[in-house]
Amino acid sequence: MADTIKLHDLEFMPYLSETEIGKIVDEVSIKINEKYAGKSPLFVVILNGAFMFASDLIKKVNVECEISFLRVSSYRGTASTGEVKEMMPIGTNVSGRDIILLEDIVDTGNTMGEIKQQMKDAGANSVSICTLLFKPDAFKGNYLVDFIGVEIPDRFVVGYGLDYDGLGRNLPSIYQIRPNT
Ligand code: 5GP
Numbered sequence: 001m002a003d004t005i006k007l008h009d010l011e012f013m014p015y016l017s018e019t020e021i022g023k024i025v026d027e028v029s030i031k032i033n034e035k036y037a038g039k040s041p042l043f044v045v046i047l048n049g050a051f052m053f054a055s056d057l058i059k060k061v062n063v064e065c066e067i068s069f070l071r072v073s074s075y076r077g078t079a080s081t082g083e084v085k086e087m088m089p090i091g092t093n094v095s096g097r098d099i100i101l102l103e104d105i106v107d108t109g110n111t112m113g114e115i116k117q118q119m120k121d122a123g124a125n126s127v128s129i130c131t132l133l134f135k136p137d138a139f140k141g142n143y144l145v146d147f148i149g150v151e152i153p154d155r156f157v158v159g160y161g162l163d164y165d166g167l168g169r170n171l172p173s174i175y176q177i178r179p180n181t
Pocket of ligand 1: 049103104105106107108109110111112155156157158162163164
């Protein structure tokens with residue numbers, strides 16, 4: 001893994017390597033395959049950040065499934081705006097379906113809380129949340145996060161689909177903001 005990197009005005013240090021991420025993704029896929037054996041879930045990939053995680057994870061899912069996409073945005077710079085804007089509707093009927101929301105990171109939990117509620121209101125049979133990264137110290141939701149890849153401290157991260165104002169999504173590993181920046 002490369003050394004410290006700079007994106008815009010901020011510096012980031014290596015945090016999770018490609019190998020570590022691969023192991024985490026494997027573990028999550030095993031749990032999903034167990035829980036959804038015999039079912040036909042609909043994955044809803046939360047764009048933009050979850051595209052890389054979703055691509056790696058879904059290749060390891062061996063149950064019959066469908067995949068759809070939902071584009072939302074609630075971040076500006078390194079802070080959540082707290083308001084969730086739905087930007088691209090999934091265009092798939094969720095009524096009666098077993099939904100698995102695929103997210104890169106759950107921070108305050110506002111985004112997933114809102115989307116979960118929208119899916120329930122639209123008549124989903126069940127709605128699970130699957131996230132690669134979870135910040136327990138920032139989480140304010142009153143719901144369960146069903147599948148968690150790894151818990152991380154409340155510090156801004158980039159890479160593996162996650163960006164800082166548009167940059168860093170292409171990095172194959174995850175970097176954490178450098179202390180005192
Ligand atoms: P929440 O609604 O849980 O506060 O925030 C969820 C969204 O905020 C994530 O989908 C992600 O886009 C963004 N986010 C939260 N924490 C981070 C972080 O540490 N780094 C990056 N790049 N985005 C984050």
